[in-house]
Amino acid sequence: MTETSGTSTKTSATRSGGARPRVAIIGAGVCGLGIGWRLAQAGCAVTVGDRDRSGMATSWAAAGMLAAHVEAEPGEERLLPLLLESRAMWAEFGRDLEAASGLAVDYRDEGTLVVALDRDDTERLKFSYDYHRSMGLEMEWLSGAEARRLEPHLASGVAAGVFSPLDHQVDNRKAVVALKAAFVKAGGALREHAEVEEILVEGGAVRGVLVGGERVEAETVVIAAGAWSRNLKGLPDHLRPPVRPVKGQMLSLAMPADAPLLRHVVWGPGICLVPRKDGRLFVGATVEERGFDESLTAGGVFALLETAWRALPAVEDLAIDELWVGFRPGSRDDAPILGATPVDGLVLATGHHRNGILLAPVTAEALARLVLTGRPLAGTEPFGIARFARGAVAA
Numbered sequence: 131m132t133e134t135s136g137t138s139t140k141t142s143a144t145r146s147g148g149a150r151p152r153v154a155i156i157g158a159g160v161c162g163l164g165i166g167w168r169l170a171q172a173g174c175a176v177t178v179g180d181r182d183r184s185g186m187a188t189s190w191a192a193a194g195m196l197a198a199h200v201e202a203e204p205g206e207e208r209l210l211p212l213l214l215e216s217r218a219m220w221a222e223f224g225r226d227l228e229a230a231s232g233l234a235v236d237y238r239d240e241g242t243l244v245v246a247l248d249r250d251d252t253e254r255l256k257f258s259y260d261y262h263r264s265m266g267l268e269m270e271w272l273s274g275a276e277a278r279r280l281e282p283h284l285a286s287g288v289a290a291g292v293f294s295p296l297d298h299q300v301d302n303r304k305a306v307v308a309l310k311a312a313f314v315k316a317g318g319a320l321r322e323h324a325e326v327e328e329i330l331v332e333g334g335a336v337r338g339v340l341v342g343g344e345r346v347e348a349e350t351v352v353i354a355a356g357a358w359s360r361n362l363k364g365l366p367d368h369l370r371p372p373v374r375p376v377k378g379q380m381l382s383l384a385m386p387a388d389a390p391l392l393r394h395v396v397w398g399p400g401i402c403l404v405p406r407k408d409g410r411l412f413v414g415a416t417v418e419e420r421g422f423d424e425s426l427t428a429g430g431v432f433a434l435l436e437t438a439w440r441a442l443p444a445v446e447d448l449a450i451d452e453l454w455v456g457f458r459p460g461s462r463d464d465a466p467i468l469g470a471t472p473v474d475g476l477v478l479a480t481g482h483h484r485n486g487i488l489l490a491p492v493t494a495e496a497l498a499r500l501v502l503t504g505r506p507l508a509g510t511e512p513f514g515i516a517r518f519a520r521g522a523v524a525a
């Protein structure tokens with residue numbers, strides 16, 4: 131993506147005649163750390179603060195799929211180019227991150243296989259395949275036998291499949307650990323267990339944040355607090371990003387690392403199966419509107435395991451490794467909220483919903499560009515908070 135030559139946004143960088151602004155980022159997930167890393171590399175004085183340990187919230191709970199094609203849904207056509215752009219950036223972003231941190235992120239490019247388990251599934255799969263093809267996305271229709279040739283442990287009754295060669299994966303947990311290391315190595319200041327109590331806004335401009343009663347001065351404040359972004363104190367009401375938690379239950383199973391059951395990411399009806407290099411098999415995820423309810427439920431776990439078993443019967447012998455709950459930051463239109471606000475120096479990077487790992491590279495680049503130059507990255511203009519203003523018309 132190139133820098134847009136469109137409307138310029140006033141940020142502290144432009145106000146202060148080009149001097150690098152002090153930046154405070156609220157939230158050390160994949161978004162906050164990615165933006166912080168890019169800004170620290172550019173020489174900004176950046177503090178990333180998290181009320182907990184960094185990277186341990188939703189970015190830890192994710193499956194790490196970079197599934198721009200199979201995730202594409204009718205009605206989300208405006209989001210698709212951003213997903214595709216970010217996915218195309220991931221391989222290089224991952225290599226840069228590994229070089230800067232000295233840590234692996236396990237980017238894998240075997241591709242993603244979607245399977246239908248019965249006739250009804252096949253009809254649904256055909257519908258989404260036709261939609262994806264109509265959008266020009268590279269996908270290949272497979273018979274059940276062809277799907278099983280790609281993944282021999284799939285159930286013998288698998289009826290059909292679609293192979294998406296460009297939908298890759300990354301180990302999101304390793305990625306946030308690497309982002310933290312790269313950020314700190316680039317000179318960034320990380321404050322963990324440091325809840326931002328208030329955003330300080332005075333005279334139409336942001337002045338910093340309040341942490342533990344201490345004023346942390348900054349000319350730019352980035353809200354990257356994921357599902358918790360809406361309720362930060364000090365935000366003017368009309369700028370509260372309309373973000374809610376969308377609960378997801380997930381679990382991992384232990385495969386023999388030297389004989390994994392799968393090589394590709396596999397999607398079945400309502401589930402995804404994501405094999406990791408260390409032998410874990412992630413099984414995700416429920417989609418529930420239950421606020422910040424942290425409970426694992428029998429129904430949620432049963433649904434995941436039952437579908438996993440129908441697709442891949444050998445899972446029944448695998449030990450359960452871990453179960454967890456995460457909260458996708460869902461915006462009103464399920465697209466991220468990126469960019470400047472009418473408060474000078476206050477910028478948003480939230481609402482990434484089910485695609486925050488996938489969107490991490492473009493989010494980091496877009497927000498770093500905005501803070502450094504005062505201009506949005508071309509292609510990110512439709513994702514500002516202005517689209518939610520009363521009377522706003524979708525572009």
Ligand SMILES: Cc1cc2nc3c(=O)[nH]c(=O)nc-3n(C[C@H](O)[C@H](O)[C@H](O)COP(=O)(O)OP(=O)(O)OC[C@H]3O[C@@H](n4cnc5c(N)ncnc54)[C@H](O)[C@@H]3O)c2cc1C
Binds near residue numbers: 189324481
């Ligand atoms: C089950 C599940 C599966 C998923 N699978 C995928 C996937 O396969 N691919 C994909 O691309 N995406 C996936 N996602 C979505 C993805 O995880 C999120 O979109 C992404 O992690 C959001 O990153 P973030 O940095 O915005 O939020 P987070 O990682 O939640 O980071 C926000 C941080 O802000 C901190 N914070 C909150 N309030 C404050 C405060 N007042 N002061 C200081 N710190 C604060 C929190 O502690 C947290 O660490 C999945 C999500 C879930 C739940």
